Amino acid sequence: MPDLAYVNGEFMPIEKAMVPIEDRGYQFGDGVYEFIASYEGRLFMLEEHLDRLERSMRGLAFDPISRSEIKAAIFELAKCSGYPRAGIYIQISRGTAPRNHAISPGILPQVIMTIRPVKEIPAELREKGASAITVQDTRWDRCDIKTIQLLANSLAKQKALDSGCDDAIFVSAQGVVREGTSSNLFIVSDGRLTTHPLTNNILPGITRAAILRICEKANLDVEESFFDTETLYRADEVFLTGTVTEVLPVVRIDGKSIGDGIVGPTTRRIYDLLRKQALAGESA
Ligand SMILES: Cc1ncc(COP(=O)(O)O)c(C=O)c1O
Numbered sequence: 001m002p003d004l005a006y007v008n009g010e011f012m013p014i015e016k017a018m019v020p021i022e023d024r025g026y027q028f029g030d031g032v033y034e035f036i037a038s039y040e041g042r043l044f045m046l047e048e049h050l051d052r053l054e055r056s057m058r059g060l061a062f063d064p065i066s067r068s069e070i071k072a073a074i075f076e077l078a079k080c081s082g083y084p085r086a087g088i089y090i091q092i093s094r095g096t097a098p099r100n101h102a103i104s105p106g107i108l109p110q111v112i113m114t115i116r117p118v119k120e121i122p123a124e125l126r127e128k129g130a131s132a133i134t135v136q137d138t139r140w141d142r143c144d145i146k147t148i149q150l151l152a153n154s155l156a157k158q159k160a161l162d163s164g165c166d167d168a169i170f171v172s173a174q175g176v177v178r179e180g181t182s183s184n185l186f187i188v189s190d191g192r193l194t195t196h197p198l199t200n201n202i203l204p205g206i207t208r209a210a211i212l213r214i215c216e217k218a219n220l221d222v223e224e225s226f227f228d229t230e231t232l233y234r235a236d237e238v239f240l241t242g243t244v245t246e247v248l249p250v251v252r253i254d255g256k257s258i259g260d261g262i263v264g265p266t267t268r269r270i271y272d273l274l275r276k277q278a279l280a281g282e283s284a
Contacts, residue, residue: 004081006073006113011080014114023110025093028101029149032056033091036074037118037243041084042281043074044243048206052146053090059145062094062109070111077115087118087244091148121248126271129251129263130166130240134229135159137170137178137201144200153181167240169253172201175228183242184208185250187235188266193222194231207241207274210283214273220266229254237264239271246278247271 005017025031034056036049050067057064074088090113097104139152156168160181169185170178178196179185184205186195193215196202215222232238236259238250247270249263 002081003114003116004077005115006077006111008111009073011073011076014116017112017114019093019110019112020096022099023093023096024103024107025091025110025148027099029147029151030060031091031093031148032060032062032146033089033148034146035243036088036090038078038084038086038088039278039281041078043078043088044278044281045206045210045283046071046074048209048283052204052206053092056146057092059142060094060147062092065092065109065111073111073113077113081115083115083117085118085120086115089114089116093148118244121245125166126248127263129249129261131164131252132167132169132180132250132254133160133163133165134171134177134232134254135168137172139170141200143178143202144198144204146203157181165252167250169232169250171229176226177229177232178202179205180240180242180245183240183245183248186211186239186241187227187232188237188239188264189231189235191221191266193220193266194227195222195224196226197224205241207243207246210274210277211241211247211270214270214277218269218273220270233258235259237267239267247274 003014005012005014007017034049034053036043036046078086093110095107095110097107135156160168168181179202186193198204212222233256238258240248240250249267251258251261
């Protein structure tokens with residue numbers, strides 16, 4: 001089955017897909033993206049991802065693009081690849097123009113997509129739980145827009161890997177715990193879940209939103225409020241959430257064990273509920 005790409009209306013094998021060197025995404029990071037995954041051939045929370053894509057485009061003052069065209073391209077890629085568990089990456093840049101910080105009038109957005117099988121989190125990591133380091137959040141103050149400017153995220157992830165850990169958690173200069181490098185973060189303390197509120201400092205994760213609704217339905221006590229690193233270290237359970245991450249337990253942070261240092265029951269339960277929902281093909 002082929003990995004495919006879509007570039008401004010055309011479908012092709014991924015290795016044939018090219019963008020012009022003066023694409024503003026390439027030169028200025030002037031672009032937004034989405035990543036959507038399918039379960040048994042059904043795209044999970046598709047409309048929510050497309051809502052966020054449109055919101056990101058509005059956030060950067062891009063001209064709107066027809067949602068039905070984007071959807072048609074997504075469905076065509078999914079059909080042609082035939083992957084039951086596909087990851088679709090969508091990137092929209094402002095377009096191509098001779099390099100200039102000022103934005104050329106009339107510039108047309110450039111839409112690219114790729115489809116590949118989802119690179120799953122290893123089952124052993126899910127079972128044992130992940131380790132993380134905290135890093136100071138040096139990103140810009142519009143992290144609520146899903147832009148392709150991911151250098152701070154990428155460097156933080158690499159720092160975690162270089163120190164023998166699985167991921168990094170962004171913490172503000174004042175010590176507020178924000179999110180992972182490609183995930184949101186929840187803690188469980190005395191049976192109550194807490195996650196950072198939706199502000200300009202975190203991405204409004206689709207999985208985060210799904211989990212808030214799942215908790216509501218399951219009568220789990222959950223709040224969106226700020227907490228610091230001491231609260232993080234003292235939590236009974238910590239987990240990361242994201243489209244690929246799903247629900248990933250974190251059992252060690254900055255060398256300290258979280259709770260008993262093993263995957264906790266609430267994390268397991270929420271993972272099971274999320275998977276059930278995704279496999280049933282329902283939006284949460
Ligand atoms: C910084 C950041 N936070 C959170 C998330 C989780 O978002 P979602 O659940 O929509 O995949 C991502 C996903 O890419 C991310 O990059």
